Amino acid sequence: MNNNIQTSEQGLKPDIVISVDNLTKRFGSFTAVDNISFDVKKGEIFGFLGANGAGKTTAMRMLSGLSYATSGKGIVAGFDINTQSEQIKKTIGYMSQKFALYDDLKVWENIRLFAGIYGVPDKEITLRTDALLKQLGFEKERDTLVQSLPLGWKQKLAFSVAIFHEPTIVFLDEPTGGVDPAARRNFWEMIYQASDRGITVFVTTHYMDEAEYCNRVSIMVDGKIEALDSPKNLKIQFNAKNMDEVFHKLARKSTRKAD
Amino acid sequence: MEQFLTFVRKEFYHIFRDRWTMIILLVLPIMMLILFGFMMSTEVKNTRFAIYDPSRDAATQGIVNKISMSDYFIFSGYLDSPEQVEEVFRSGKIGLVIVFGERFYENMMHTGDAQVQLIADGSDPNTASTLTMYATRLITLYQQDVMGEMKIPYQIKPEVKLLYNPTLKGSYNFVPGVMGMILMLICAMMTSVSIAREKELGTMEVLLVSPMKPIQIIISKVVPYFFVSVVNLATILLLSVFVLDMPINGSLGLLILISLIFIFVSLALGLLISSAVDKQMVALLISAMVMMMPVMMLSGMMFPLENMPLPLQWLSQIIPAKWFMIAVKKIMIEGLGFSSVVKEFTVLSSMAVILIAASVKRFKYRLE
Incomplete structure (x- = not known):
């Protein structure tokens, strides 16, 4: 995994796949996301951190076309988030914090459904489904209803489904909630594999140990980005032992109540 | 697609x-x-009815037979006194009580003021009005049967016809x-x-x-x-x-x-x-x-x-x-x-x- 950090840090000027410029989202008088700007490079694992209510989910929704920006600009995979959300939708993958798969569909039916929605050709689907199931060790579960899978398996499957159509970027909204540490560790291996294949990973989390796995992290406090760098540099900058300490030094500034 | x-x-x-x-x-x-x-369904079928009949003559017997023979009513029995009317309603088994006047047959044939009273439970107005309507119709039918040839003078005889649903289903x-x-x-x-x-x-x-x-x-x-x-x-x-x-x-x-x-x-x-x-x-x-x-x-x-x-x-x-x-x-x-x-x-x-x-x-x- 260290290879990855090396390449993005030393940087061969990789292309930028997400570029955000003064993005703001207001709900009435409440500013959920306050003038944020950042870039994400291709193949990078970009951690988007913040306490509950800091605005990270709202920001991610604007980037994935689920929500309109109040002001500011954003380019995702070369498309404008304000005007080209339809094109963006085709080039990204998305995994929600509920690992939203259909419980009453079988494993292969879920894969088939989402692959079909993203326009993967039928032949491809059949081939890639076999390969995927083998890789996950799920061959026997092909015809199992998703509802009878353990949570960790559902999570793996949801992630595999989200990147099945080989998106440029995959957005993961708190992908490890409620999963035990071993399964989380396991899951991050999958994230690295995707990143190695050139898929950019944009992940929100509030587990600070997970922040250490990211190439770069941004920390949001009260709608603003208070810090953005590699975990190593952040620890130096804030004179902290680990990311947890970095986070607490920043989060102390928060005046906003968690929802 | x-x-x-x-x-x-x-x-x-x-x-x-x-x-x-x-x-x-x-x-x-x-x-x-x-x-x-x-x-x-709002149809009222097989309702039990009781009779208080001081006359007990051919006419009252004929009416009781006529009503008993219809699909709507089942004859349950005679009451001994008018006081029993409330009692039978309270028992809940009876839907209709028919009370005849005295000397019913003679009054019907001669003075023309033979009296019959229909008593139903008004706490359920729909059923009560349906029951009394059915009973009235049956009594009128009986009268027409008996009078048949004799032709009562100046009587208005409405003929009811229910379009589209003649049997009131x-x-x-x-x-x-x-x-x-x-x-x-x-x-x-x-x-x-x-x-x-x-x-x-x-x-x-x-x-x-x-x-x-x-x-x-x-x-x-x-x-x-x-x-x-x-x-x-x-x-x-x-x-x-x-x-x-x-x-x-x-x-x-x-x-x-x-x-x-x-x-x-x-x-x-x-x-x-x-x-x-x-x-x-x-x-x-x-x-x-x-x-x-x-x-x-x-x-x-x-x-x-x-x-x-x-x-x-x-x-x-x-x-x-x-x-x-x-x-x-x-x-x-x-x-x-x-x-x-x-x-x-x-x-x-x-x-x-x-x-x-x-x-x-x-x-x-x-x-x-």
């Missing part, structure tokens, strides 16, 4: 893999129809109502619940981020319920005709056409509800409270609209089931053609267009 078909197939899986959904969609309509058709009123209710239930409730479920599980979010167009999501949600509704329509019509003896006097094609329009209205209502709620439970409650109740109360299915206070009558104008029921009655029972249901047709079609437009517009394809 490929995408769309995959999605429709998925909706069918949801329906066929959930036992309760299957029961609600396919068993409930049949049960409702049978239940309403047989048990909730309750199912004539209930079947159109139940049809409206079942279609409303399946289309509106099931559609709104299935969309709310996707919101609750978080799959809706995933769909909205996908390249699938909102309109595609909506239509593929609606298609399976449309098919199930058509199956139900067929079942209801078959049951109505072969089990409940309903006629289809008018054109079957016209009946199906108006039902399809009503199905569209209900589906659009379901979509509209689902655009407003995020929880299955809320969708269920709204469908039940806001839609089922008015359909039952204000469509004319249970209570005659003409007797309602004006504001309720106005309110009933916006209940789609009311227009559907009127049209179905006209077509099925009265056998009228298209020209007679133009109004209902226009109202329902406009409702369908407005509701579909509103629900498509309101369907949030961005979450905020």
Whole structure:
């Protein structure tokens, strides 16, 4: 995994796949996301951190076309988030914090459904489904209803489904909630594999140990980005032992109540 | 198109893999129809009646025989005194008491003021008036039999003829109502619940981020319920005709056409509800409270609209089931053609267009 950090840090000027410029989202008088700007490079694992209510989910929704920006600009995979959300939708993958798969569909039916929605050709689907199931060790579960899978398996499957159509970027909204540490560790291996294949990973989390796995992290406090760098540099900058300490030094500034 | 078909197939899986959904969609309509058709009919059959008869002559005996022989009444016994009348009503077994005057036969033949009193339990006004009406008719029939040749002078003899439903069958009123209710239930409730479920599980979010167009999501949600509704329509019509003896006097094609329009209205209502709620439970409650109740109360299915206070009558104008029921009655029972249901047709079609437009517009394809 260290290879990855090396390449993005030393940087061969990789292309930028997400570029955000003064993005703001207001709900009435409440500013959920306050003038944020950042870039994400291709193949990078970009951690988007913040306490509950800091605005990270709202920001991610604007980037994935689920929500309109109040002001500011954003380019995702070369498309404008304000005007080209339809094109963006085709080039990204998305995994929600509920690992939203259909419980009453079988494993292969879920894969088939989402692959079909993203326009993967039928032949491809059949081939890639076999390969995927083998890789996950799920061959026997092909015809199992998703509802009878353990949570960790559902999570793996949801992630595999989200990147099945080989998106440029995959957005993961708190992908490890409620999963035990071993399964989380396991899951991050999958994230690295995707990143190695050139898929950019944009992940929100509030587990600070997970922040250490990211190439770069941004920390949001009260709608603003208070810090953005590699975990190593952040620890130096804030004179902290680990990311947890970095986070607490920043989060102390928060005046906003968690929802 | 490929995408769309995959999605429709998925909706069918949801329906066929959930036992309760299957029961609600396919068993409930049949049960409702049978239940309403047989048990909730307003016909009063086999009511037990008692007699207080101080005369005990040929005329009173003849009347008692006449009434006992009808389908509506069963003779239960004679009372010894007028005081017993209240007692027998309190026992709850008797629906009607007939009290004859003294010297009934002689009065009938000579003075012409033979007296008979019908006593029924007024706490249930509908049943009471139906019972007294039946009994009065039977007594009049007896009188006509006896008097036959003699011809009472100056008597007005109304001849009652009930058009379209000569035997006063309750199912004539209930079947159109139940049809409206079942279609409303399946289309509106099931559609709104299935969309709310996707919101609750978080799959809706995933769909909205996908390249699938909102309109595609909506239509593929609606298609399976449309098919199930058509199956139900067929079942209801078959049951109505072969089990409940309903006629289809008018054109079957016209009946199906108006039902399809009503199905569209209900589906659009379901979509509209689902655009407003995020929880299955809320969708269920709204469908039940806001839609089922008015359909039952204000469509004319249970209570005659003409007797309602004006504001309720106005309110009933916006209940789609009311227009559907009127049209179905006209077509099925009265056998009228298209020209007679133009109004209902226009109202329902406009409702369908407005509701579909509103629900498509309101369907949030961005979450905020």
